[in-house]
Amino acid sequence: MNDSDILVPAPDAKERRRAGRRHFLRSASVATLAFGGSALLSACGGSGTSTPSATDSSTPTPSPSSTDTLNDQDSFNFLLNLAYLQAQFYTVAVTGAGLPNALIAKGDGNQTVQGAVTGGRQVTFTDPLVAQYAREIAADKVAHVAFLRSALGAATVAQPAINIDGSASGAFSALAQAATVVAAGAAFDPYASDENFLLAAFMLEDVVVTAYTGRQSTIATTLLIDAAAGIHATTSYHAGLIRTVLYAKGSVSTPSLLTNAGLISNARDAFDGSTDLDQGIVGDSVTSNISPLDSNGLALARTAGQVLNVLYLNKNAVVGGGFFPGGVNGNIKTSAAN
Amino acid sequence: MTDLPQDSGAQLLERLEAGAERRSERREFFRTALGAGAIAAVGAAAVTLGSRAMADTTSDTNLLNILLNFEYLEAQFYAFAVTGAGLPSAQLAPGSASTTTVGAVTGGKQVSFTDPLVAKYAREIANEKAAQVAFLRATLGTAVVAQPAIDIGSTATSAFSVAMRAANVVASGVAFDPYASDENFLLSAFFMEDVVVTAYKAAAQLISTPAYRDAGAGLLAAHAYHAALIRTVLYTKGATTAALRTQADAISAVRDTLDGTTKDDVGISPAAIANSQLAALNGLTASNIVPAGTDGIAYGRLVANVLNIFYLNSLAVTKGGFYPNGLNATVVTSAAN
Numbered sequence: 300m301n302d303s304d305i306l307v308p309a310p311d312a313k314e315r316r317r318a319g320r321r322h323f324l325r326s327a328s329v330a331t332l333a334f335g336g337s338a339l340l341s342a343c344g345g346s347g348t349s350t351p352s353a354t355d356s357s358t359p360t361p362s363p364s365s366t367d368t369l370n371d372q373d374s375f376n377f378l379l380n381l382a383y384l385q386a387q388f389y390t391v392a393v394t395g396a397g398l399p400n401a402l403i404a405k406g407d408g409n410q411t412v413q414g415a416v417t418g419g420r421q422v423t424f425t426d427p428l429v430a431q432y433a434r435e436i437a438a439d440k441v442a443h444v445a446f447l448r449s450a451l452g453a454a455t456v457a458q459p460a461i462n463i464d465g466s467a468s469g470a471f472s473a474l475a476q477a478a479t480v481v482a483a484g485a486a487f488d489p490y491a492s493d494e495n496f497l498l499a500a501f502m503l504e505d506v507v508v509t510a511y512t513g514r515q516s517t518i519a520t521t522l523l524i525d526a527a528a529g530i531h532a533t534t535s536y537h538a539g540l541i542r543t544v545l546y547a548k549g550s551v552s553t554p555s556l557l558t559n560a561g562l563i564s565n566a567r568d569a570f571d572g573s574t575d576l577d578q579g580i581v582g583d584s585v586t587s588n589i590s591p592l593d594s595n596g597l598a599l600a601r602t603a604g605q606v607l608n609v610l611y612l613n614k615n616a617v618v619g620g621g622f623f624p625g626g627v628n629g630n631i632k633t634s635a636a637n
Numbered sequence: 638m639t640d641l642p643q644d645s646g647a648q649l650l651e652r653l654e655a656g657a658e659r660r661s662e663r664r665e666f667f668r669t670a671l672g673a674g675a676i677a678a679v680g681a682a683a684v685t686l687g688s689r690a691m692a693d694t695t696s697d698t699n700l701l702n703i704l705l706n707f708e709y710l711e712a713q714f715y716a717f718a719v720t721g722a723g724l725p726s727a728q729l730a731p732g733s734a735s736t737t738t739v740g741a742v743t744g745g746k747q748v749s750f751t752d753p754l755v756a757k758y759a760r761e762i763a764n765e766k767a768a769q770v771a772f773l774r775a776t777l778g779t780a781v782v783a784q785p786a787i788d789i790g791s792t793a794t795s796a797f798s799v800a801m802r803a804a805n806v807v808a809s810g811v812a813f814d815p816y817a818s819d820e821n822f823l824l825s826a827f828f829m830e831d832v833v834v835t836a837y838k839a840a841a842q843l844i845s846t847p848a849y850r851d852a853g854a855g856l857l858a859a860h861a862y863h864a865a866l867i868r869t870v871l872y873t874k875g876a877t878t879a880a881l882r883t884q885a886d887a888i889s890a891v892r893d894t895l896d897g898t899t900k901d902d903v904g905i906s907p908a909a910i911a912n913s914q915l916a917a918l919n920g921l922t923a924s925n926i927v928p929a930g931t932d933g934i935a936y937g938r939l940v941a942n943v944l945n946i947f948y949l950n951s952l953a954v955t956k957g958g959f960y961p962n963g964l965n966a967t968v969v970t971s972a973a974n
Contacts, residue, residue: 438933587754590765598858
């Protein structure tokens, strides 16, 4: 696609858009047929220990575009791990149960091992609005898992082991302890109240936004850039929703929500290195700080390694811990060394 | 120029019903097109789908200038609402390589906020929009376009009044004053916020230069935070002031009607979850803070469709509505719908 296409004054833009979609549809299905079971994917996805299969001889000659494809697979699998975590958290909070196996199993061409979810239970929401927000976000996160899996096809990584436990040894408690939201060794139970649920959602939301903000420019394929931008925007809406509700409740009735959100932000920022990549929700005396932006008004970004620092709750280069006890699945799995 | 019909209740309803149908078509498209391993498909289809090719900074410059036009509009609206004054003139002038000229802002005044939280939100957003204008101007350098003429007035013929009449927020011939109350301010902010998010969402795949792609991603997220803030406040206040939700829904419907047949907008009123792949969620009543389809993908709009909304015209025109003389940019024509 020529970038300037979109910039030409076009009274028939609607028609062109339709034509573009038809064109895309045709290309995508042709290509899917061409790859069939996709030996390329099984050779390169996930664990890196896959055994060459009999169909490998039909693997196309490597080209720059196939390198792009593999990089994009790695990016989308990385983002899928984050979607698994968030989807499990919200669905268990809303329904008491997690994702069905069909939404967490590996793709046919992938060798990753499926992990279990530790902890999580249904929240008895007090504020009906918070319940409605939680349900909306849960549905979106499930849709993100489904969408990313569908885009990845055979290359889909399985859900890794996930810890969303609310006991003293759970990942949420570890982050809350690091933030001094609770005392050392004490439990922070995300499922005990509206307020705890909102703070736990806050712990994850902005991190995932920074992951998309940082990852976007590495995605090579036009179609996938568009899809990632859509999930990126949706996740930013979610994060903005959670921050707004925390700010409103914190300002009107529960001031500890304001300070605790700030403490959690500081803890996240301490894991990911010396750069300031995180902000609480309080502005100066006359402003809120719903949007965590830099001085240019741009949302903050984290590298994949920095995202994993926060979610592994570890400032060093490691391959697991915190919310992902066995690490995330896929080729991008090591946190940054800070 | 064809103005948005002011007596549009019946027509709007008809188009909205058609919209529900289109939405399910769109879902079908996504399932089919991205269904069977789209990433797997890319290797073979790269020629037609297009991997990122060489950076095209000319197009990037044009695109960023278009987005800057939208930023001028938003920044001026919030600046006036918060301070009673607009952006400093140094933030409006053309770069030395641009032949555009500065247009005036019509209308705009300070809001006497009732809810101190709404005032804090407005100030935060005003500061951030001003920073975004400054950032884009600095990024574009000598190529930066001047602010176009902008209408953010509150008379009966102002753009906001035309838009709000179409949504039946005010009656035929009546003025809508965005600065008269917290509620009017929020509804006006709502009119613009989601639209600019869709512009950045669609722009993501069109930007070539890596640094600009990072900036575009940062701006997309920033605008989505703002839009979420406004929608959440309207939703929350709408729990006790029901009109705010129905008015926001009607404004969303107007946007969606202006910009053609693609479903790319959604109101805020609660609805039962449907078609979730997690069966336990279906039937539960959920909010609508995120304007996305059931695929969880936030909507995007091409520039021409964004212009339908800001020109308040569903046809192919070069100016109108919030931009009385059109954009200062390469694309100035809205889509023919």
